[in-house]
Amino acid sequence: MDMTQTDPPGTTAINSYIGRVDAAARSLPPDRRIELLDQLREHLDAVSTSPDATEASVLAAIDRLGDPAEIVASDLDVPSSPASGAAPSRPGWGPLEIIAVALLVGGTFIIPIVGPLAGLVCAWLSSAWTRREKWIATLLCSGPILLVFALFLGIVF
Amino acid sequence: MGVDGQRSSLTQLRRGALEYCVLALVAHEERYAVDLVHDLGEIQALVTSEGTLYPLLSRLRREGLVTTTWRESDAGPPRRYYRITESGRVALRAFAEEWTSFRDAVDALITEGT
Secondary structure (H helix, E strand, O other): OOHHHHOOOOHHHHHHHHHHHHHHHHHOOHHHHHHHHHHHHHHHHHHHOOOOOOHHHHHHHHHHHOOHHHHHHHHHHOOOOOOOOOOOOOOOOOHHHHHHHHHHHHHHHHOOOHHHHHHHHHHHHOOOOOHHHHHHHHHHHHHHHHHHHHHHHHHHO | OOHHHHHHHHHHHHHHHHHHHHHHHOOOOOEEHHHHHHHHHOOOOOOOOHHHHHHHHHHHHHOOOEEEEEEOOOOOOOEEEEEEOHHHHHHHHHHHHHHHHHHHHHHHHHHHHO
């Protein structure tokens, strides 16, 4: 059967391109993957069924659509809502964060208990960590202190 | 900020502005998806590849800022048209105001600095 007689120009190239997008889109939720594939196929079908379509015009349209991986990446990257805007980027580390970590790690060798506590205060003042991360740090650092305190109480009483 | 950082912050800036450019393009009349993407693709300062516009259109639809309608065409399969919604209009108006003061502030500082 001679396909070239009946198929619009560029059909093979379109199918191959859609196949590449499909493969690249595996990381997308199924509904978004299907929608993306539908949109791109509709776009290329419109080009290939236009009266003046040629193999070259279809290939140019595929080229303009761009790299499947880039298209899929843009689907994954976009922030979830324009109302809330892009996720706020995290502030980087400054002196406060370095002091916090230094005190949390080594503070106990300078002044036991007080050193790490000062580190925790610095950590809570910093905006580089989330509240959750700060709580984890607090529990991890205060755990040994509480343990020592509990042992101390056990010995005294 | 290295060249990579510069490129990625430009990408973010472009991406942020682009969705409102799309809203502006469908604000006055509904547009056939293929024409819309083609017209936007011509603006190279905004769009790196036409294909990336489709995920953007889908997201705007999911967020209720645009709606899609299917229309029969004389030749070929039905066509997908995009139109702005009322909340799309609200978002566009809010952005337009912010953008003007943002642009003026950046322009003023950049002109001073170069």
